[in-house]
Amino acid sequence: MNPLPQVYLVRHGQTEWSLSGRHTGRSDIPLTAAGEDNARRVGRRLAGLSFAHVLCSPSQRARRTCELAGFAASAQIDPDLAEWDYGELEGLHTAEIHALYPGWELFRDGSPGGESIADVTARADRVVSRLRAFNANVLVFSSGHFLRSLAARWVGIDLSLGRHLLLATGSLSILGYEHGLDEPALALWNEPVADSAL
Secondary structure (H helix, E strand, C coil): CCCCCCEEEEECCCEHHHHHCCCCCCCCCCECHHHHHHHHHHHHHHCCCCCCEEEECCCHHHHHHHHHHCCHHHEEECHHHCCCCCHHHCCCCHHHHHHHCCCCCHHHHCCCCCCCHHHHHHHHHHHHHHHHHHCCCEEEEECHHHHHHHHHHHCCCCHHHHHHCCCCCCEEEEEEECCCCCCEEEEEEEEECCHHHC
16 A cells, blocks of 8 residues: 655744744745754755655745755745735734734734735645645745645645644644545644754
8 A cells, every 4th residue: 555645844944034033925034054054954854755846935045945955956946835925014023013903913814915815825725736736745845824824724724723833944844644635634743853853
């Protein structure tokens, strides 16, 4: 019996904005030195595994993570894997956003001047359809809020529930199935990738 395919998700390594808590959507912020170390650790964690496809967000933080992890040669850039477009909220901390929009919640309200919940749901659903069509092991490099959205849509739940799926920089998660292809599941979530975990 063939094992069921899995989709490995890698959130990009640390950036100055992820470290400080600034919302980083379409701003192209590079990895910090620690973020580059995150990416190399991801490569060591994935060493020996093979993937039929490697997909990567167009952001430099995702592409550099992919490169340092050792998968750039086989990676395909997928614009649907880009982080949320935060619009007016780009570069702001949550406290600053709440001063402008009291009670705001990304996974409920979307982004003023950026993407709505419907926009991101449609993107995530397109990615899920492509991943399922591959029917093979796939490696994906992207950003935190989009990967949380993707995981919610993978298991068929409302994108708003992605707010409960915390995801650290440089972490590894796996989307899979339980008994068959009609039972999508989260097989692993937010594993910190550190040398001590190897």
